Amino acid sequence: MNPELAARALELALRRGGDFAELFVENRRSLNVRLEAGRIEAVTAGVDGGVSLRIVRGHTTLFGYCEGIDEPAVLGLAARLGGTEGISTKETMRQSAMRPSAVGWTNSEMCRSKEERGGESVSVSGISTQHATMLLDAVDRTARSYSPEIVQVPANVSVLEQKVCIANSQGVLVQDRRRRAFLAVTVVAKRGTSIQTGRETLAQTGDFDPPDTAAAATAAQEAAGKAVIMLDAGPAPVGRMPVILAGGFGGVLFHEACGHGLEADFILKGTSAWKGRLGTRVAPAFLTAVDDGSGQGLWGTDAVDDEGTPMQRTAVIENGVLTSYLTDLLRGEKLGLALTGNGRRESFRHLPYPRMTNTYFAPGEDTAASLVADTPRAFYARSLSGGEVNPATGDFVFGVSEGYLVENGRVGAPVRGATLVGNGLEVLQGIDAVADDLEVKAGFCGKEGQSVPVGTGQPTVRVREMTIGGTDAA
Numbered sequence: 047m048n049p050e051l052a053a054r055a056l057e058l059a060l061r062r063g064g065d066f067a068e069l070f071v072e073n074r075r076s077l078n079v080r081l082e083a084g085r086i087e088a089v090t091a092g093v094d095g096g097v098s099l100r101i102v103r104g105h106t107t108l109f110g111y112c113e114g115i116d117e118p119a120v121l122g123l124a125a126r127l128g129g130t131e132g133i134s135t136k137e138t139m140r141q142s143a144m145r146p147s148a149v150g151w152t153n154s155e156m157c158r159s160k161e162e163r164g165g166e167s168v169s170v171s172g173i174s175t176q177h178a179t180m181l182l183d184a185v186d187r188t189a190r191s192y193s194p195e196i197v198q199v200p201a202n203v204s205v206l207e208q209k210v211c212i213a214n215s216q217g218v219l220v221q222d223r224r225r226r227a228f229l230a231v232t233v234v235a236k237r238g239t240s241i242q243t244g245r246e247t248l249a250q251t252g253d254f255d256p257p258d259t260a261a262a263a264t265a266a267q268e269a270a271g272k273a274v275i276m277l278d279a280g281p282a283p284v285g286r287m288p289v290i291l292a293g294g295f296g297g298v299l300f301h302e303a304c305g306h307g308l309e310a311d312f313i314l315k316g317t318s319a320w321k322g323r324l325g326t327r328v329a330p331a332f333l334t335a336v337d338d339g340s341g342q343g344l345w346g347t348d349a350v351d352d353e354g355t356p357m358q359r360t361a362v363i364e365n366g367v368l369t370s371y372l373t374d375l376l377r378g379e380k381l382g383l384a385l386t387g388n389g390r391r392e393s394f395r396h397l398p399y400p401r402m403t404n405t406y407f408a409p410g411e412d413t414a415a416s417l418v419a420d421t422p423r424a425f426y427a428r429s430l431s432g433g434e435v436n437p438a439t440g441d442f443v444f445g446v447s448e449g450y451l452v453e454n455g456r457v458g459a460p461v462r463g464a465t466l467v468g469n470g471l472e473v474l475q476g477i478d479a480v481a482d483d484l485e486v487k488a489g490f491c492g493k494e495g496q497s498v499p500v501g502t503g504q505p506t507v508r509v510r511e512m513t514i515g516g517t518d519a520a
Contacts, residue, residue, distance in 0.1 A: 047069065047071045047097075047115060047120075047211045047213065049213075049219055051117055051120060051121075052069055052211075052213035052219065053213075054121065054124075055069060055099070055120050055121055055123070055124040056068075056069065056124070056213065056214070056215050058121060058124040058125055058128050059099055059101050059124040059127060059128040059215075060101070060128065060215060061128050061129075062128060062129060063103060064101050064102060064103045064128075064215075065102045065103060065104065066100075066101070066102040066214065066215055066216070066375075066376075067099065067100065067101050067102075067128075067214065067215045068099070068100045068212065068213070068214040068215070068353065069097055069098070069099055069120070069211075069212070069213045069214070070097065070098045070099075070100075070210065070211075070212055070352065070391070070394050070398075071095075071096075071097045071115055071210065071211040071212075071213075071394065072094075072095050072096065072097075072208065072209070072210050072393060072394040073093070073094075073095035073208070073209045073210075074093065074094050074095060074206060074207065074208040074209070074393070075091075075092070075093050075170050075206070075207045075208075076090075076091065076092050076093075076094075076170060076204070076205065076206050076207075077089075077090075077091045077168055077169075077170040077173065077175065077178065077203075077204070077205040078090045078091070078202060078203070078204045078205075079175060079178040079179060079182060079202065079203045080200075080201075080202040081182040081185065081186060081199070081200065081201045081202065082200050083198075084186055084190075084199070086179055086182065089168075089175055091168040091170070091175070094393075095113070095115070095394070096111055096112055096113040096114060096115065096394045096395070097111065097112060097114070097115050097119070097120055097123065097394060098110065098111035098394040098395065098396075099111070099123050099124060099127050100397065100398075101127060101128065102376065107376075107397070108127050109127075109397055110123055110126065110127045111123070111394055111395050170205040170206070170207050171205050171206075171207045171225045171226075171227060171254075172255070172256050173203070173205045173227055173256045177256055178203040178205070180259060181203055181229060181257060181259060181262040182201055182202075182203060182262075184259040184262045184263045184266070185199065185201045185229070185231050185262050185263065185265070185266040186199050186201070186266075187263075188262075188263040188266040188267055188270070189231070189233045189266040189267070189269065189270045192233075192266075192267060192270035192271065192274065193235065193270065193274045195235045195236060195237050195274060195277065196233060196234070196235050196270055196273070196274070197234050197235065197236045198232075198233070198234035199231070199232070199233055199234070199266070200232050200234075201229070201230060201231045201232065201266075202229075202230055203227070203228070203229050204226075204227070204228045204230075205226070205227045205228075206224070206225070206226045206227075207223075207224070207225050208223070208224040208225075208226075209221070209222070209223050209224075210222050210224070210352070212350070212352065212353060212354035213354075214353070214354065218353075218354040219354075220350050220354040222348055222349045222350050224251075224348055225251065225252065225253070225254070226249070226250070226251045226345070226499060227249070227250045227251075227254065227256070227257065228247065228248070228249050228250075228488065229247065229248040229249075229257065229262060229265060230245070230247050231245065231246050231247070231248075231262075231265050231266050231269045232244070232245045232269065233245075233266070233269040233270045233272070233273045234273060235270070235273035235274050235276075235277055236277075237277045240277055242272075242273045242274075242276035242277050242279070242462070243272075243273050243276075243447070244268070244269040244270060244271065244272025244273035244274075244276070244448070245269055245272070245429075245447070246265040246266070246268045246269040246272075247265065247487065247488055247489070248261055248262065248265045249345045249487075249488030250343075251343065251344070251345055251347060251499075252342070252343060252347070272428075272429075272447075272448050275448075275460055276448060276460055276462055278459075278460060279449075279459070279460035279461050279462035280459060280460070280461055280462070281461065281462070281463060281516060281517035282425075282446070282449060282461040282462060282463045282464035282514060282515075282516025282517055283425065283451070283461070283464075283514055283516050284514060284515065284516045284517070285513070285514060286511050286512065286513050286514070287423065287424060287425055287511065287512070287514060288421060288423070288424035288425070288508060288509065288510060288511060288512075289424060289425045289426075289427060289466065289508070289509045289511075289512040289514070290417065290418060290421065290424050290425070290426045290427070290452060290506060290507070290508050290509075291427050291504065291506065291507050291508075291509065292414075292426065292427065292428040292429070292506055293414065293481070293483045293484060293485040293503065293504055293505050293506045294429070294485040294486070294487045294503055294504070295428075295429040295430060295487050295502070295503075296427060296428070296429070296430065296504055296506070296507070297405065297406050297407070297486070297487070297502040297503040297504035298430045298444070298489075298502050299430060299442075299444060299466070299473070300335065300405060300406070300407065300470075300502075300504060301402060301405050301491070301500070301502040302433060302435045302442065302444070303435050303440060303442040303444075303468075303469075303470035303473065304320075304335075304440070304470040304471075304474065305337070305372075305402045305405045306402075306435065306437050306493070307319050307320045307437045307440060307470065308320055308337075308362050308370075308371050308372050309371070309372050309388070309399070309400040309401065309402070310371050310372060310373040310374065310377035310378060310381055310383065310388075310400040311374075311377050311399055311400050312437050313371050313377070313381065314377050314380055314381060317437055317438045318437050318438065319437065319438060319439055319440040319470070319471060320368065320371070320440075323368045324368055324369070324370075324371070325367065325368065325369075326367065326368055327366050327367050327368075328363060328366065328367070328368045328471060328474055328475070329363055329366040329474040329475060329477065330366050330475070330477060330478070331365050331366040332365075332366070332410060332480065333363060333365075333366050333407065333408075333474070333477055333480065334361060334363060334364050334365060334407070334408040335361070335362050335363040335405070335406070335407050335408070336359055336360060336361050336362065336405070336406060336408060337359075337360045337362055337372055337386070337388065337402055337403055337404065337405050338359040338360070338403065338404045338405075338406070338501075339351065339357030339358060339359070339360075339387050339388070339403035339404065340356075340357050340358050340359050341359070341404050341486075341501070344403075344404040344486055344501045345404065345486075345487075345488035345489070345499050345500065345501040346402070346403035346404040346498075346499050346500040346501045347403065347404060347501075348403075350387070351374070351387045351388060351389045351390055351398075352389055352390050352391045352398045353374060353375050353389035353398055355374075355375070355385045355386075355387045355389060356387055357387035357403060358386060358387050360372065360386045360387075360388075362405075363474075370383075370384075370386060371383060371386075371400075372386050372388040372400050372401075372402060373385055373386045373388060373389075373400055374388060374389030374390075374398055374399065374400045375389055375398075377400055387403075388400050388401055388402065388403065389401075390403075390498050391496060391498070392496035392497055392498055396494075396495075396496050397494075399493060399494055399496070401491065401493060401498055401500075402491060402500055403500060403501070404486055404500065404501030404502075404503070405500070405501070405502060405503075406484060406486050406501070406502070406503040406504050407480060407484075407504040407505060407507060408480075408484070409480065409481070409482045409483070409484040409505045410479070410480030410481055410482055410505060411480075411482060412479055412480065412481045412482065413481055413482060413483070414481040414482075414483045414505070414506040416481075417479050417481050417506055417508055418452060418455060418456070418457060418506075419455040419456075420455065420479070421452050421455060421508060422453075422454060422455065423451075423452060423453055423454075424451075424452040424508070425449060425450075425451065425452070425461075425464065425512075425514050426449060426450040426451065426452050426457055427446045427448075427449050427464070427466065428448040428449065428450065429446075429447050429448045430444050430445065430446055430447065430466070431444070431445040431446065431447040432444075432445055433445055433465075433466075435470075439469070440469045440470035440471050440472075441468075441469050441470075442466075442467070442468060442469070442470060443465055443466070443467050443515075444465060444466045445464075445465055446464040446465065446466060448460070449461050449462070449464045461516070463516055463517045464514055464515065464516045465514070465515035465516070466512055466513070466514065466515075467512070467513040467514075467515050468512050468513060473509055473512065476509045476510040476511060476512070477507050477508065477509055477510075478508055478509070478510050479507065479508040480505055480506075480507050480508075481505040481506035481507070482505060483505045483506055484503065484504065484505045485503050485504075485505070486501040486502065486503030487501065487502055487503055488500075488501060489501075489502055
């Protein structure tokens with residue numbers, strides 16, 4: 047956006063007073079190719095963009111957007127919203143969704159199927175429709191050749207290229223270019239009445255070369271292996287026992303059970319179990335947990351957050367002590383805390399909120415193999431599925447999509463139907479070993495009706511004791 051236009055719009059927005067005004071400009075191009083039942087089921091591509099304006103007056107936030115960035119559209123948005131008084135945030139969200147003509151900006155076009163587009167090729171961030179189709183073909187062939195028990199291989203390739211510009215009344219004027227590519231594979235295996243699934247992802251961000259078919263095939267093989275091995279799974283134990291959480295997707299537990307409670311909006315509202323605990327010991331001295339928005343190649347990394355604050359590596363727990371919450375501009379100021387670069391939003395149509403970027407435990411000194419070998423008996427959770435968390439208390443219930451029993455220091459038979467039940471604070475305090483095999487996986491996090499890319503991960507960790515909900519007596 048032209049700096050002079052941004053300055054005029056911000057001045058106009060504050061003409062009737064206000065503490066803060068912010069413009070968020072976005073232009074995005076996307077491609078999505080979906081595989082189902084062994085064939086390409088849908089190809090969608092599109093361009094989208096616009097500008098949003100946020101005005102803060104005391105305890106009231108006014109928000110509106112338009113799908114255009116030409117001068118009349120931007121100044122018209124600022125004039126309308128800047129002249130609005132006495133309207134609550136919720137009401138403004140409804141009344142200020144203004145849509146002036148998008149001169150000089152293409153609205154959501156090209157959102158048509160491949161057939162409707164006459165089969166023409168689209169390329170986003172160097173990945174074409176044909177290349178995405180080739181990746182999905184490799185996924186389907188590899189997964190189905192793994193076992194005759196594979197019955198379904200739904201998969202999709204999503205590519206996004208996003209350009210943003212943020213300007214605010216505090217003098218911020220920054221731009222950021224973001225590129226992401228994501229391959230998700232789900233494999234379904236069936237034996238008699240038993241049906242099991244395996245899932246794997248392949249994600250790239252920043253400056254990258256298009257993924258090759260070998261990488262896609264590896265993801266498909268890993269997903270197929272998970273599904274097939276779980277066909278042999280017996281009933282999960284019930285009761286309290288040591289739990290080993292594998293590296294990678296095991297990090298979902300910290301993200302959900304602890305991470306959300308560290309976001310400053312929950313702290314400000316008093317609905318977090320972590321409120322008032324800064325500077326106190328919450329975990330063993332050997333444990334450090336970070337939110338790292340600057341980690342190169344990590345899925346949740348950008349140069350700046352969606353308020354223009356540089357993303358950074360924030361140690362939320364350092365040597366067992368709670369050292370930081372995750373802040374955005376508004377909550378950070380109200381709490382008197384430093385900015386951590388966690389103000390994020392799904393698009394220009396949404397308000398920013400404190401959100402995690404890439405959260406994980408720092409690696410320890412043990413190897414995963416020695417950690418397992420040192421455990422006589424435990425439940426081993428390789429990957430977790432959906433669950434529920436109460437941020438106010440930290441209580442959680444998580445499903446286990448791939449689990450095993452550890453007997454005599456060895457990972458043994460797979461088990462199905464397990465859930466992990468506990469409390470985030472208690473689990474942190476119960477961690478007694480951390481391995482050195484840090485792995486961060488890519489995913490998406492939902493909050494306030496918005497979805498943003500995040501990395502979740504950890505090395506292999508052992509919890510002294512947790513409650514296992516299953517189908518068999520321990």
